[in-house]
Amino acid sequence: xxxxxxxxxxxxxxxxxxxxxxxxxxxxxxxxxxxxxxxxxxxxxxxxxxxxxxxxxxxxxxxxxxxxxxxxxxxxxxxxxxxxxxxxxxxxxxxxxxxxxxxxxxxxxxxxxxxxxxxxxxxxxxxxxxxxxxxxxxxxxxxxxxxxxxxxxxxxxxxxxxxxxxxxxxxxxxxxxxxxxxxxxxxxxxxxxxxxxxxxxxxxxxxxxxxxxxxxxxxxxxxxxxxxxxxxxxxxxxxxx
Amino acid sequence: xxxxxxxxxxxxxxxxxxxxxxxxxxxxxxxxxxxxxxxxxxxxxxxxxxxxxxxxxxxxxxxxxxxxxxxxxxxxxxxxxxxxxxxxxxxxxxxxxxxxxxxxxxxxxxxxxxxxxxxxxxxxxxxxxxxxxxxxxxxxxxxxxxxxxxxxxxxxxxxxxxxxxxxxxxxxxxxxxxxxxxxxxxxxxxxxxxxxxxxxxxxxxxxxxxxxxxxxxxxxxxxxxxxxxxxxxxxxxxxxxxxxxxxxxxxxxxxxxxxxxxxxxxxxxxxxxxxxxxxxxxxxxxxxxxxxxxxxxxxxxxxxxxxxxxxxxxxxxxxxxxxxxxxxxxxxxxxxxxxx
Numbered sequence: 413x414x415x416x417x418x419x420x421x422x423x424x425x426x427x428x429x430x431x432x433x434x435x436x437x438x439x440x441x442x443x444x445x446x447x448x449x450x451x452x453x454x455x456x457x458x459x460x461x462x463x464x465x466x467x468x469x470x471x472x473x474x475x476x477x478x479x480x481x482x483x484x485x486x487x488x489x490x491x492x493x494x495x496x497x498x499x500x501x502x503x504x505x506x507x508x509x510x511x512x513x514x515x516x517x518x519x520x521x522x523x524x525x526x527x528x529x530x531x532x533x534x535x536x537x538x539x540x541x542x543x544x545x546x547x548x549x550x551x552x553x554x555x556x557x558x559x560x561x562x563x564x565x566x567x568x569x570x571x572x573x574x575x576x577x578x579x580x581x582x583x584x585x586x587x588x589x590x591x592x593x594x595x596x597x598x599x600x601x602x603x604x605x606x607x608x609x610x611x612x613x614x615x616x617x618x619x620x621x622x623x624x625x626x627x628x629x630x631x632x633x634x635x636x637x638x639x640x641x642x643x644x645x646x647x648x649x650x651x652x653x
Numbered sequence: 654x655x656x657x658x659x660x661x662x663x664x665x666x667x668x669x670x671x672x673x674x675x676x677x678x679x680x681x682x683x684x685x686x687x688x689x690x691x692x693x694x695x696x697x698x699x700x701x702x703x704x705x706x707x708x709x710x711x712x713x714x715x716x717x718x719x720x721x722x723x724x725x726x727x728x729x730x731x732x733x734x735x736x737x738x739x740x741x742x743x744x745x746x747x748x749x750x751x752x753x754x755x756x757x758x759x760x761x762x763x764x765x766x767x768x769x770x771x772x773x774x775x776x777x778x779x780x781x782x783x784x785x786x787x788x789x790x791x792x793x794x795x796x797x798x799x800x801x802x803x804x805x806x807x808x809x810x811x812x813x814x815x816x817x818x819x820x821x822x823x824x825x826x827x828x829x830x831x832x833x834x835x836x837x838x839x840x841x842x843x844x845x846x847x848x849x850x851x852x853x854x855x856x857x858x859x860x861x862x863x864x865x866x867x868x869x870x871x872x873x874x875x876x877x878x879x880x881x882x883x884x885x886x887x888x889x890x891x892x893x894x895x896x897x898x899x900x901x902x903x904x905x906x907x908x909x910x911x912x913x914x915x916x917x918x919x920x921x922x923x924x925x926x927x928x929x930x931x932x933x934x935x936x937x938x939x940x941x942x943x944x945x946x947x948x949x950x951x952x953x954x955x956x957x958x959x960x961x962x963x964x965x966x967x968x969x970x971x972x973x974x975x976x977x978x979x980x981x982x983x984x985x986x987x988x989x990x991x992x993x
Contacts, residue, residue: 464885490887502882504875506990515871518887560886 417442417568417599418463423472423482425455425462432458434623435472440568445590445600447610447631449645450620456603457499459620460570463601464496465489477567491518493567499576499603501557505546509537509556512545516563523564530559533592551582558589562598569593569600575609587612607645611635619644676987680951687959695839700958706846708954709853710915712947714908714924715931716860717901723877723941723990725894727789728796731803732931734810735902736924738780739773739909741818744919746772747825754828762828766848766914773906780810781902785895807925814921823919831914849911856907860943873897877941877990933972937979939986948987949979 416439425433433455440446448456461467463474465486474482481489490496504512513522513530531538534555540548545556554574561569574590575583583606590613593600604610610617614631627634627644634640684701691697718732746768747754753765788806792798827845834843864870872893876883880890905924912927913919934953938945953972960971967974979987 466881466885485889486881486884487887487889490885496885498882498885502879502885504878504882506874506878507871511871515868515875515883516886 416440417477418601419473419475420459420463421473421475423459423462423474424470425458425467426470427458427467432623433462433469436620436623436625438618438625438628440599440601441616442567442599443597444615445594445598445602445613446616446618447614448601448603448618448620449605449607449610451646452605454620455623456620457572458623460496460498460572460601460603463489463570464494495561495566495569497557497561497569497571497574499572501553503545503548503553503556503560505544507545508542509540509545509548510542512556512560513563516560519564526563526565530562533589534559551578551585554578554582554586555589558593562593567599569598569602571600572603573605574602575604575606583609607641673988676945676948676983679987680948680955683952683955683959687955687963690963691959693839695841696962698840699842700962701955702842702850703846704955704958705951706843706849706853707958708951709849710908710911711927711930711934711954712853712908712950713856713911714905714927715934715950716856716908716943716946717904718931719935719938719941719943719946720873720877720897721901722935724873724880724897725789725793727793727803727898728799729789729803730800730928731784731788731807731810732901732905733924733926733928734807734814735777735781735905736909736912736927737811737814737919737921738924739777739906740913740919740923741814741823741909741921742773742776742906743769743825743910743913744818744823745776751826754826757829759830762830763848765828766831766910769910769914770852770907773910774903777906777909778899778903781899782895784810784902785898789898811921811925818919818921820921825913825917825919827914827917845914849915852907852911856904857943857947864943869893869896930972933976937976937986939983939988939990941990942986942988945986945988945990952979952987 418440420436420438423433423436424431436455436459448459450456458467462469465481465484465488469482472482473480476489476492476494479492481492484492504515507515513527536552537555537559540552545553548556558571558574561571575586578586587609590600590602594613602610602613611631611634617627617629617631617634618625619627627640634644687700688694688697691700714736717735718729721727721729721732746765750765750768753761756762784806788802789799792802831845831848834841835847864874872883872888876890876893883893884890909924912923916923930953934949935946937953938947938949953975956971956975957968961968983989
């Protein structure tokens, strides 16, 4: 049996007085794109923040490869090979596009072949290279956030709602970008509200509700089963097309 | 790798870089507006140069605090003690090298000033590291506790200065060649003020280069805006915090040296006395903005000088008035730094 790249076992997270995650279990297989779906407040963002150590798990275990990263600090988790794109994108608006990417390449200058690949993937960034990132539109900022996450090779990308608030044309662009990343063999855990985007991208799907994983399986199975969609997500793919 | 590409550039307009000139224009506009009120051109030049020099000294004292405030979200009321401590550290150099101060050699006098600055920055840097570890670190995230604890630290440090150097004011000599003034017709420019402007400019340019041309500078600017994301990129922001706190304390020490020679008297409370001005300047400039702190310092000092000459009775409230007007215009200060 192939060991998963990321494994969460009975993870509980408290944020202040609130108990948000109530024993989360899931595995993320290497080289695949896993979608994490669920309604607002289900605990998706908390799950990503807990994996990154931004909120500490109060109990349970998070294993990344061979390492137990449950109690590790956020910088150490990032250094172990996990890149994170938060829902807010976390762009440094005072810095230029170039400076944002320079900062993301922790080990030194960005490898030029990799930079060519990134700018080939997200060519809009090339035009804004020396402009402050604060001047970019929402979609361009999202692209910069993704470019920053892949500025150096990482073993896992955690991306929180990359299509949120974007115009349909940008959503399509974003989907194409993730398809290209998938084709490049990246392992991705992607939080989404849009079932349209999720169904177009996901190899696997996890559905959360009330701080627990209530469904896990192949994305194609969920796409094919309208009754399951209705039960888990209160929607059908048809309604979103 | 893949050849798939996402090109949204066709639909996107190229955004223009916004250069915010208005706050920068404020300084020359203010200076020109003051000219008719002052009346005499030579007096205006004298007041303007004196204001610039005072602004530079305020900038030196405030620049470290704005970084600490902006990056670490720490309200450090104890910053004033680093100004006082820097001032007192000059005694470590002036004691053994008193002859250099009396010598009529510009080289020796400037070397003495340089050594005083090095000693002050070293002492305040070390004390800053201890202050951060013992006093500030336990109260990260709680502004009320920060105010109370750093005020407590300030009182303890001031009493320590009394215990070490005594409670009486200590006069210090301005190096011989830095005394007096350059006189051009009716225009009088004090020599020491020229030196203060020079040192202030060097520090400002150095800080701009550091913040804009180096990775550590990028990290500081990014950390001011979003420390959590800096950590998520794999950088240990706590180490950056300590470095910035130490640098901020050392800069306060440098400001303390300049302030001490300007006053030519040392008192333990001299740092605390200027803290109101320092806080006004960093609020006017925009918390965390070094450029804003620079412009704000000059603005506040020029206004104080012009108002002090034209309407002396208003001089006491002029700084508060500047702050109020700037905040009405720009509630986040002249150069708002994007915040988390």
